[in-house]
Every structure is written in C-alpha cells, then in structure tokens.
Amino acid sequence: MKQYRAYCFDLDGTVYRGTEGIDSAIRFIHKLQQNKIDYFLVTNNSSKTPVQLQTTLANFGLDVPEERIYSSAxxxxxxxxxxxxxxxxxxxxxxxxxxxxxxxxxxxxxxxxxxxxxxxxxxxxxxxxxxxxxxxxxxxxxxxxxxxxxxxxxxxxxxxxxxxxxxxxxxxxxxxxxxxVGKPSPVMLQVIQDEYGYHKDEMVMIGDNYDTDILCGIHFGCDTIHVNTGVTSTEQVLQKPLQPTYCVEDLDEIS
Ligand SMILES: [Mg+2]
Missing domain, CATH: 3.40.50.1000 (HAD superfamily/HAD-like)
Incomplete structure (x- = not known):
C-alpha cells in the first residue's frame, strides 16, 4: 500500500466502538507515532471537547496531542x-x-x-x-x-x-x-490541509462509514480506506458507485 504523509482517522467505529477500543486501529496509530508519521483524528462527534476526546483516547492507550483532534463542533x-x-x-x-x-x-x-x-x-x-x-x-x-x-x-x-x-x-x-458541517462535507480535511500544507495526494481518510468518512475523502479529493469495523459493511461498500481507494477488514491488513 502507498505510504502517506498524513493519515486522517474517523473515531467511532474506526478507532473505538463505544467504550471498547479497536485493537488493530490502536496498533496502527502506535506504529505511526513510532515512525513519526502525521495523523489526525477527524470526528463528527460534537459532544466532547478536544480535551475530553483526548481523555477517551488515553483510556485506550493512545496518547494524542490536542491539536491532532478535529471535531465537527x-x-x-x-x-x-x-x-x-x-x-x-x-x-x-x-x-x-x-x-x-x-x-x-x-x-x-x-x-x-x-x-x-x-x-x-x-x-x-x-x-x-x-x-x-x-x-x-x-x-x-x-x-x-x-x-x-x-x-x-x-x-x-x-x-x-x-x-x-x-x-x-x-x-x-x-x-x-x-x-x-461535519463529514461528508470536506471542511475538516480542508482545515487540516490549510494548516499543514499537504498535497491532497499525500493525505488519506480512513473510516467505517461510507456515507460520511469515505464520501468526505472523495469530495475533498484524497485517497480513502474503508474499514469493516463499524457502520457500513464491506458488502454494502462494494455496491456503491464511487469506490474507496482501499477496502480492508481492519487496519492489521495494511500494517
Ligand atoms: Mg465512524
């Protein structure tokens, strides 16, 4: 799989489900951290402040700086x-x-x-x-x-x-x-690109929900990875007219 400069992750259904962490995603983010590759958490969840989301992620063993968290709020x-x-x-x-x-x-x-x-x-x-x-x-x-x-x-x-x-x-x-305002609108990815100066082909959007995460990446114009750990099943994704760049069971497949 292609290597990117910026990995943008959805949270619910991609990094965790409710109060349970998704181990494959947590391993993947740990690896990005070890290799000093940029990652962002791009969530439609508006209920929590970035600091509260940081605490949630810490409970799953993820130590994430506040400025890496972009919420729809x-x-x-x-x-x-x-x-x-x-x-x-x-x-x-x-x-x-x-x-x-x-x-x-x-x-x-x-x-x-x-x-x-x-x-x-x-x-x-x-x-x-x-x-x-x-x-x-x-x-x-x-x-x-x-x-x-x-x-x-x-x-x-x-x-x-x-x-x-x-x-x-x-x-x-x-x-x-x-x-x-939230995904599938490309606003949040646009903000990340503007702040860090990536080219679109250096960014990838990773998520479980076709109608929000994958379409957000497609509307923005970057690559996308669908994970089969949440809302949209792989079978449902395969029936869509616009396909994500990659479809995987979970992120262990590409690490
Ligand atoms: Mg999700």
Missing amino acids: LATAKYVNQHYREAKIHVIGSDGLFHALQKEGFETDKEELNPEVVVMGIDRTIDYMKLAKACVAVQNGAQLVGTNEDIKFPSELGFLPGNGSFVRLVANVAAVEPVF
Whole structure:
C-alpha cells in the first residue's frame, strides 16, 4: 500500500466502538507515532471537547496531542462565526459544541426568544420540548445548522440515534433543508490541509462509514480506506458507485 504523509482517522467505529477500543486501529496509530508519521483524528462527534476526546483516547492507550483532534463542533463554530457573526443563536448540544461556540465569541447560555440560527449537535438529554422549541424557531425563520448528519452511530449495545436523526426531525417539521458541517462535507480535511500544507495526494481518510468518512475523502479529493469495523459493511461498500481507494477488514491488513 502507498505510504502517506498524513493519515486522517474517523473515531467511532474506526478507532473505538463505544467504550471498547479497536485493537488493530490502536496498533496502527502506535506504529505511526513510532515512525513519526502525521495523523489526525477527524470526528463528527460534537459532544466532547478536544480535551475530553483526548481523555477517551488515553483510556485506550493512545496518547494524542490536542491539536491532532478535529471535531465537527470546532468546525461548526467556525462556520457559524463566518456566516452568522453576531447572530442570536439557540444551541442544542453538549459540552463540545457549547465550548467551541463560546470560543468563537457566541453567548450560549441565554434563552433567545427569536434566534436567527439554531445550531444542533448531539444532546443525550434531548427531549420533546427542546425539539419543539427548535422546530418553532426554524419555522419563524432561523437558519438550521447541524454539526453532522449521522443518522446512527455504533455502540457496544448496537446502533444508537445520531445527531442527523434529530436535525432531520426539526427540518421535516419546519419544512427546510438544514446545513451540515461535519463529514461528508470536506471542511475538516480542508482545515487540516490549510494548516499543514499537504498535497491532497499525500493525505488519506480512513473510516467505517461510507456515507460520511469515505464520501468526505472523495469530495475533498484524497485517497480513502474503508474499514469493516463499524457502520457500513464491506458488502454494502462494494455496491456503491464511487469506490474507496482501499477496502480492508481492519487496519492489521495494511500494517
Ligand atoms: Mg465512524
């Protein structure tokens, strides 16, 4: 297999599943670290701050500097700041998204009566009233921005509802089309390229989810590796019109 300068990994379903690490991926990243090859963790997970993700990775034996972690929360906060600077926002989400928006200068603790933007990331305490408020705000003209459109994500229990399920619910009620910032949008890979100056053919995107990770790499224009350790099975990938550069069972196959 071709050697790359920058290996970009998805997290859920690629490096770990819920609270269980995926050993082959952890071994692969250890090897990159030993050989001083660049790697990045590019996650649609918006619930955790980079420091919290760092702690999660440490539990699987991975010592990763904070600046190697790119989350959809950080990318979404940048997007909202670029497009709706000084707007009144209403946020549904977790620590990761709140922190990222505060870092970009947004007030997230006030109840805004007529928000101009509703920003949605995964919220594991979501309930009917939160969804109802978001539906009303968007019907009244607020823009709807989701950190990511994942309908589901794998856990040790099975698939659980992802942020995309809730954003779609609000979009359906308000009859609008939301904006999504996370994968498959190429925004996060673009940010890495801009910061480190790689050529696209020196980068590879590795992930378990065809519709997010692999399409993100394809949209961006770099090589892709699909691993059969999460959401999309190899059989499902083989039926897609656009194929990843490589399809593997797990990362032991290419180490
Ligand atoms: Mg994944």
